[in-house]
Amino acid sequence: MEKLYTAAEIVEMHLPGLPATKRAIQLRADKEHWHYETRVGLGGIRKVYEVPEAYLPNYVPLVDRPMPDNAKTSAERVAESAGKAGMKIDTERLAKALQVLDSYLDEKGIAITASRKSEIAVVLYNYLETHGTQEEVAQLLKLVA
Structure with a gap:
């Protein structure tokens, strides 16, 4: 229910x-x-x-469920792109990248398209994978603003 x-x-x-x-x-x-x-x-x-499951506590994203294109979340778009490139996705890392990006966009009052958000999320995901922490990603976003 x-x-x-x-x-x-x-x-x-x-x-x-x-x-x-x-x-x-x-x-x-x-x-x-x-x-x-x-x-x-x-x-x-x-x-x-x-409230979508992705925003609820203890949620583990399921990126393989079929949805119409217009209903895909940024996380699903990123995972789909990565899958086409043969990459494995760490869903926890992706959720952190999207969480930081959402917080930043809300804080600044910035609205962007889902495809643009997905592109930025990929960059942040890759940065988290190779360089650092969620806090460093937040700091990075503040520097580029």
Whole structure:
């Protein structure tokens, strides 16, 4: 059974990789095509969202599940590109790279396309693989801004 939350409830969860404002949650949900239902209540009509598994604690990404192209996450796009190149993906490292990138983009209020985000995630993933830590990636993003 799916659990649905308002944007305000999602903000209160303080989930890593998700923005800290109601409006930013709504924009992220629209951009990433989150499942939602429309509910009618005392305050009028509102959307309640199902938080994607990738943002929930203890989630291990499954990159091999088939999805329509328009619903693919950045992690899935990166994994797909790597798979075509014959690379093995460390899903934990990829999740860290995407988490840092999402935090940076939210902090700066920057919106980018999914394909651009995937390209940046590949660079960050490769940097994490060869050079350093999640904190160093965050520092790198601040330097190039």
